[in-house]
Amino acid sequence: MIDAWQQVVNTLARATQVPAALIMRVHANDIEVFISAETADSPYQKGATEHLDSGLYCERVMDTRQMLRVPDALADPQWANNPDVPLGMISYCGLPLTWPTGEIFGTICILDNRANPFTPLAQELLSAFRETAQAGLATVYQQSLLRDVNTHLEELAATRAQDIAQENSRYRIILDALSESVIIGSPQSGKILDVNRAFCESLGYTRKEALILSPTDFDPSMDAQRFASELGSLAPDQQIRFETCHRRRDGDEFPVEVTVVRAEIHGQTQLIGVSRDISERVAADSAIRESAQRHRALINNTAIGIIQCDIDGRLQEVNPAFASLLGRTVEELSGLPVTSLIHPEDAPSCARAFQDLLHGQTEHARLELRFLRRDGAVVWTDFSLSRQQNDVGAVTRIFCMAQDITQRICAEQTALLKESHYRSVVETSGDGFWAVSGDGVIIDVNQAYCALSGYTREELLRLKITDLEALEQQVDVDARMQQIIRNGHAVFETQHRRKSGEIWNAEVSATHLAQEPGTFFGFVRDISERKQGELRLQQAKAQAEAASRAKTEFLAIMSHEIRTPINVMLGMGELMEESCAKEHQRKLLRKQKEAGKALLALIETTLELARLEQGALSLKNADFVLLDLLRATIELFEQNARAKGLALELQIAGPMPHSVRADETRLRQILFNLISNAIKFTESGSVTVSIAPLPEMPHGVRIRVTDTGIGIPAEHQEHIFEHFTQVDSSLSRKYGGSGLGLAITKHLAIHMGGAIRLRSEQGVGSVFEVDLPLPPSAPALESVPAQATPDASAPLRILLVEDSEDNQMLIRAFLQKTPHALEVVNDGAAAVRLVCDGGAFDVALMDIQMPRLNGLEATRAIRQWELQQEGAHLPIIALTAHAFAEDKSLAIAAGCDDYLTKPIKKSDLLAAIEALAATPCSES
Ligand code: ADP
Numbered sequence: 001m002i003d004a005w006q007q008v009v010n011t012l013a014r015a016t017q018v019p020a021a022l023i024m025r026v027h028a029n030d031i032e033v034f035i036s037a038e039t040a041d042s043p044y045q046k047g048a049t050e051h052l053d054s055g056l057y058c059e060r061v062m063d064t065r066q067m068l069r070v071p072d073a074l075a076d077p078q079w080a081n082n083p084d085v086p087l088g089m090i091s092y093c094g095l096p097l098t099w100p101t102g103e104i105f106g107t108i109c110i111l112d113n114r115a116n117p118f119t120p121l122a123q124e125l126l127s128a129f130r131e132t133a134q135a136g137l138a139t140v141y142q143q144s145l146l147r148d149v150n151t152h153l154e155e156l157a158a159t160r161a162q163d164i165a166q167e168n169s170r171y172r173i174i175l176d177a178l179s180e181s182v183i184i185g186s187p188q189s190g191k192i193l194d195v196n197r198a199f200c201e202s203l204g205y206t207r208k209e210a211l212i213l214s215p216t217d218f219d220p221s222m223d224a225q226r227f228a229s230e231l232g233s234l235a236p237d238q239q240i241r242f243e244t245c246h247r248r249r250d251g252d253e254f255p256v257e258v259t260v261v262r263a264e265i266h267g268q269t270q271l272i273g274v275s276r277d278i279s280e281r282v283a284a285d286s287a288i289r290e291s292a293q294r295h296r297a298l299i300n301n302t303a304i305g306i307i308q309c310d311i312d313g314r315l316q317e318v319n320p321a322f323a324s325l326l327g328r329t330v331e332e333l334s335g336l337p338v339t340s341l342i343h344p345e346d347a348p349s350c351a352r353a354f355q356d357l358l359h360g361q362t363e364h365a366r367l368e369l370r371f372l373r374r375d376g377a378v379v380w381t382d383f384s385l386s387r388q389q390n391d392v393g394a395v396t397r398i399f400c401m402a403q404d405i406t407q408r409i410c411a412e413q414t415a416l417l418k419e420s421h422y423r424s425v426v427e428t429s430g431d432g433f434w435a436v437s438g439d440g441v442i443i444d445v446n447q448a449y450c451a452l453s454g455y456t457r458e459e460l461l462r463l464k465i466t467d468l469e470a471l472e473q474q475v476d477v478d479a480r481m482q483q484i485i486r487n488g489h490a491v492f493e494t495q496h497r498r499k500s501g502e503i504w505n506a507e508v509s510a511t512h513l514a515q516e517p518g519t520f521f522g523f524v525r526d527i528s529e530r531k532q533g534e535l536r537l538q539q540a541k542a543q544a545e546a547a548s549r550a551k552t553e554f555l556a557i558m559s560h561e562i563r564t565p566i567n568v569m570l571g572m573g574e575l576m577e578e579s580c581a582k583e584h585q586r587k588l589l590r591k592q593k594e595a596g597k598a599l600l601a602l603i604e605t606t607l608e609l610a611r612l613e614q615g616a617l618s619l620k621n622a623d624f625v626l627l628d629l630l631r632a633t634i635e636l637f638e639q640n641a642r643a644k645g646l647a648l649e650l651q652i653a654g655p656m657p658h659s660v661r662a663d664e665t666r667l668r669q670i671l672f673n674l675i676s677n678a679i680k681f682t683e684s685g686s687v688t689v690s691i692a693p694l695p696e697m698p699h700g701v702r703i704r705v706t707d708t709g710i711g712i713p714a715e716h717q718e719h720i721f722e723h724f725t726q727v728d729s730s731l732s733r734k735y736g737g738s739g740l741g742l743a744i745t746k747h748l749a750i751h752m753g754g755a756i757r758l759r760s761e762q763g764v765g766s767v768f769e770v771d772l773p774l775p776p777s778a779p780a781l782e783s784v785p786a787q788a789t790p791d792a793s794a795p796l797r798i799l800l801v802e803d804s805e806d807n808q809m810l811i812r813a814f815l816q817k818t819p820h821a822l823e824v825v826n827d828g829a830a831a832v833r834l835v836c837d838g839g840a841f842d843v844a845l846m847d848i849q850m851p852r853l854n855g856l857e858a859t860r861a862i863r864q865w866e867l868q869q870e871g872a873h874l875p876i877i878a879l880t881a882h883a884f885a886e887d888k889s890l891a892i893a894a895g896c897d898d899y900l901t902k903p904i905k906k907s908d909l910l911a912a913i914e915a916l917a918a919t920p921c922s923e924s
Helices: 003-018 058-065 121-176 197-203 224-232 279-301 319-323 347-358 406-428 448-453 474-487 529-577 582-616 628-643 665-681 742-752 780-781 807-813 828-836 856-870 887-893 904-917
Strands: 019-029 031-034 049-051 069-070 090-100 104-112 182-185 190-196 238-247 253-265 268-277 305-309 315-318 364-370 380-391 393-406 433-435 442-445 488-497 505-513 522-526 621-623 647-652 659-662 685-693 700-707 755-761 765-773 797-801 821-825 845-846 874-880 898-901
Touching: 003 031, 003 121, 003 522, 019 797, 049 315, 058 069, 069 406, 090 121, 090 659, 090 904, 104 121, 121 197, 182 197, 182 828, 197 238, 224 238, 305 685, 305 807, 319 393, 347 364, 347 380, 347 393, 347 522, 364 393, 364 659, 380 406, 393 529, 442 828, 474 488, 522 700, 582 628, 621 628, 628 647, 628 665, 628 685, 659 665, 665 685, 665 700, 665 742, 665 765, 700 874, 742 755, 742 765, 797 807, 797 828, 807 821, 807 904, 821 828, 828 856, 845 856, 845 904, 856 887, 874 904, 898 904
Parallel strands: 647 685, 797 821, 797 845, 845 874, 874 898
Antiparallel strands: 019 031, 019 104, 031 049, 069 090, 090 104, 182 190, 182 268, 238 253, 253 268, 305 315, 305 393, 364 380, 380 393, 433 442, 433 522, 488 505, 505 522, 621 659, 685 700, 700 765, 755 765
């Protein structure tokens, strides 16, 4: 185009005959000589520029957009500063050049170095050439326009390509970032076109491997037919969702939920499948299903009634327990309003509870409701209600549980009834009543206790039971509480303090309530009067006991006094018997001895009475020949019987043991009493003593004393064994006696393990029957002689300490024919002196009752001296008339080695001496 324009301006300059023809163009703030006609005298160079606002002719053309014609600038002062004038160009004609858009391009002009008016032809030529330039401009413009469009299109294409690349990579990233598996495939062939990372990972394939799979490879349930009918035939944008199982490369299967959509991508129809692993959901669903089944089983099998109601209170679901509670079936209850099953009195409270739940006032409710069974019976229930809400908080149903509490309610009602009974019993009781809790606080009292204690009920309920106890420490109370808890009950006496401070004696019968551990109740009785009575009784008893002791002491002294002379008499008799040659005299002496023994036995009897009254009777069992005893005892009465003309005989009925082990003296005493009574109260006829075995008692023997005497009237028979009881108690009575014999006999029989009874008829006679256990002696013992004579060969030095000359004589006589030497002193003091002065004795015989120093004191002194001297132990045998057991213990305690009771038998004395003398000192 530049060339074309050069042609134009060259031609224009030539045609108009001017030195300069130009095409100027605006370039930023300058105006530039764009094309200059190639004439010889043109002062303008191509590319020369001039700043706009310089006052050029062209500036004016561009401003006015009209032709400018300056015929002579020199003649027109407005062009005085025009830079063209100095160049010699004083005339000018120009036209504007514009782009097709109307924007200024520049000018086309012709200039002359002389005044030139520019002919119309010249102006036409200029216009014509201007059109040509203008057309060129249009062409340039269009070309530049096309170039721009092209560039723009190229840029657009580049951007688009970049976008597509970016889109592709974004698509891949997104696809691979998805946790769900994505499969893109062809709807016709089922061929897999693309898969994402999740698909590969979940199935264990690489992408490359996945792209050659077919749907049946990973979905065992999918075959070609199903694919074609379900997936291949999907309409555009239609989607389908189904659950199936996918199989991993290793063969494992897992449940998935698949969504498939048919879509057009890049003009291609494709199936896009998204699958999600639903193993967890399936497991959760199955857990929920199992839980629901368990739940259902629980509801169906529980003993608690469970119901579900709609919000109108109608039964939607009922479990069998609820139906059976009401004696109905599950089916017949369904749909019924729950209130129609409730007792009319309880229905309003149930309805209220429903409303409260529905309106959100409460979340749960619990009440005791009575339901009515089909047969009309009332069932008490513990009824709980709760509500179920949906997501927006609206109540959708009400759940209820009903537990049968009829039994408990009945028990409570019974308890209430009992409580009222209890209250009336407690209040009407004359005794005081209290109930305390485990910490001793009083929780209940009756009116009687208020009256006894002087407190009001309100005051008592603020106190502890210990506040009322007068004497005891808290520990005592605790110990007693423990005792009551252990035994459940205790009766005890204590002292309480009234409000006034007065102390009173109380008898408390306390019980611990096992069903309410820690709670006690007690009935309290005022026993102050009884206590005073008991005190009086105790005093009276103490007095009586003192009197009894005095009597016993008196008896002991008397027995001593009587025994001593009898002892001497019997001893003498024994000596005489030994020295007497004539058999007849010896027999008399024996009888005298027997009588003396009987007398001693009587004294014993008197003592026995004292012992019996003190309950201190002791049996001395030994072996003896039973029939010998019977015969000897009967023999004692032969003379009496003969004198009265009575037949006295012994009958032995059945086999009897030869030797028995029992208390011989007691048995003799029994026989003596019964036979002497029989002879005493029989005037004519006979007295028979019979003995027979008694099979019903072990080792039993029955001794019967039968007489044909006066007999005992029936009215006296009942009391005849009591003390001091006689049939004839008048002063003028015919028969002597004390009335003690039968009483003692009965005591003895019982004490020996037997019994006594009487059969009698007045005027006919009496039978006294005594049953006793008399065990036979051991065979070895039976063969031993009853009294072995000690070996008297070793001579001993014996010291006798005895104040009674008679007894001194007796002992001396006993020891006369022995080798022993006897030394005698009269009292304890002399004996101690003798022993301590070195009198070497082998045995001492120590009387206990002596003047100055008695036997016990003397023994103690000797033992003391022995201890100091470290001397040998002197065996001491105590001799006493005292018959009480405690005397023996006193003697032994004082230091005596043995003990002999007077009257002393020679054989016993010798045996005791020998036994002690033979005992080594260390054993003493
Ligand atoms: P005592 O004979 O010393 O009076 P007992 O106690 O031995 O005392 O007897 C009490 C009474 O029993 C006698 O007084 C007598 O009335 C009556 N009695 C005892 N034995 C007989 C008997 N065999 N025959 C008739 N009466 C008897």
